[in-house]
Amino acid sequence: MNWSRRRLAESARTFLVLGLVFTIIAVVIETVLGRSDSRIATEFMLVTSMVIAIQVYVGNSGLVSFGHIAFFAIAAYVAGLAALPPERLASIAPDVPAWLANLEASLPVAVGLALVAVVVFAAFTGVPFARMKASVVSAATLALLVLVHSVINLWSGVTHGPLGLVNVPDLVNTWVVLATCLIITAAALLFRASPWGLRLQAVREDEVAAAALGIPIARTRFTGWMVSAVLMGLGGSVWALNAMAFAPAQFYFTDTFAMLSMLVIGGLGSVTGAVLGAAIVTVLSELLRNLEGGIVIGGLEIPELPGIVQMATAVLILLILIWRPGGLLGNDEAGGFRLSALRGRSKS
């Protein structure tokens, strides 16, 4: 199977659109926004890039993975531990091996180490997962997330337990964030257009037919898993060096659900959809977050509503799934030919 020029052109056009959006956000951060707003904006860019990384696997394979948050956590912790100076590490994580503790890594080294860790972990887990029945993968990746989360939570000599890492050096500026977004977006679009991506989509649409065409199912799924993991590792490590402090609770259900819901709402099969979904959920959360602590509107006192953001997202997901199971955009990209418009409404 060769590269399709039409698919590449579609990906290139989509990249121009999404790249422009990210660049505009970055320029706005640098020129207009104050410190707290620019935090929200860079956070949005990095979360979006991680949603795109998840899309590479979930979108192309049609298999739900909760395990990507585990990659995120591993990347964040490895990058954070590598970047922290030894004297700060000694007080919060005394059991870190000396070579890592004394490293005080620069940005490329910290990200590189995080990527190595994620690749090893993804390769170890990817082999059995690629051979599983599709319906089991979601449950197995959930188990993976629980495993990683509980290890991070308990291994306090290295991870500082439930308190997490603090005072991680801020090695990231807006342009690094932008570059990360652009690399991940480009890679996701390229994978989507590539023969490997196409094979994975074929397996998603009809496993039996794909196998009959000679597509090696397990190997195809494994490739998607690895590409997606590497991108997740990149996004996660840059996120960690931007966030400066994080704790295990940030790598669990609330965030898994937030990221996956961005993907579902925007459209699972589309990179543009991942960005759109991330925007919708972020705006919705920022609007509703004010309600969580209870507020007074025009003399009317609204009581505390813990978890209102999660509740609203859950309702939104249910409604969108019932209305359009493929999410808002389905499989369509910003630079696409809208093939689905010719075929009638997209089924997947």
Next chain:
Amino acid sequence: MTAQLLIQQLFNALSIGSIYALLALGLAVVFSVLGLLNFAYGEIITVTSYTMVLLVSMGVPLLAAAPIGVIAGILMSVFTEAVAFRPLRKAPAYAVVFSSFAVSLLVQAFIRNVVSPRPQGLAVPAWLDQVITIGGVRFPALSLVTIVIAVLSMIALTALLQKSKHGLAMRAAAEDFEATRLMGAKAGRLILLAFAVSGTLAGIAGVLWIAKTGSATPDMGFNPLLQAFVAVVLGGMGSLRGAVAGGFALAFVEVGLQVFLPREFVPYVQAISLLVVIIVLYVRPQGFARRVEERVA
């Protein structure tokens, strides 16, 4: 290790395993018919537990509260079917993962807002807290009750599947859903029945669970969900016999790890048992049971 200790730990594993087996069975019943996992399955345990906590706090005796708790569990299961499964019957599998996951979070958020985010305690009557000691081995009354109820439930399920017409339809659907429809079974009613049976099993497991843990929290459904997943995956997805075997296997692995691991590793039991599961799947991607041998009950 002394024989006493061995018997003690075997008994513990047997009692935990009966709850896991019930949980796994309930999940597998739906999976065998639909080929889909219910991510709101844990909330059946949650709803059963909160119903019991509420009733017992109002002065209803535990034995009367238990069946009402099971009924609440069945209603939760049927509700999940109506909200997350039925509207998405033609949608791809991943859509149902998300919709059932969304229902699970909705129920949790609802409990946090309407009841309380804090744990709610259940007063367990004294007779359940008794411990019978025979030859130095302790048999807690609750564990004995758990094993008896689990065995009775499994016998009842087997009878339902083997002797009734609906049971026959369910067994047939597990083999080939489309063919079963063509034979005249009503798909909608069959799926509803599967969810009702699933809710019954999870509700019974929920009663035993809350009696054991003694308190209910909004996210308490997660651990039982995970144990059921693991047991079902180990048992070879959709095979009911496999699910029971998987439930007991998981319990024996957990108890074994607790006994043999050095003390500082005991908190890692859950992580290590999940690792064991991944390694098992590495060797046998389809779990213990094979598709060909698969027969319901």
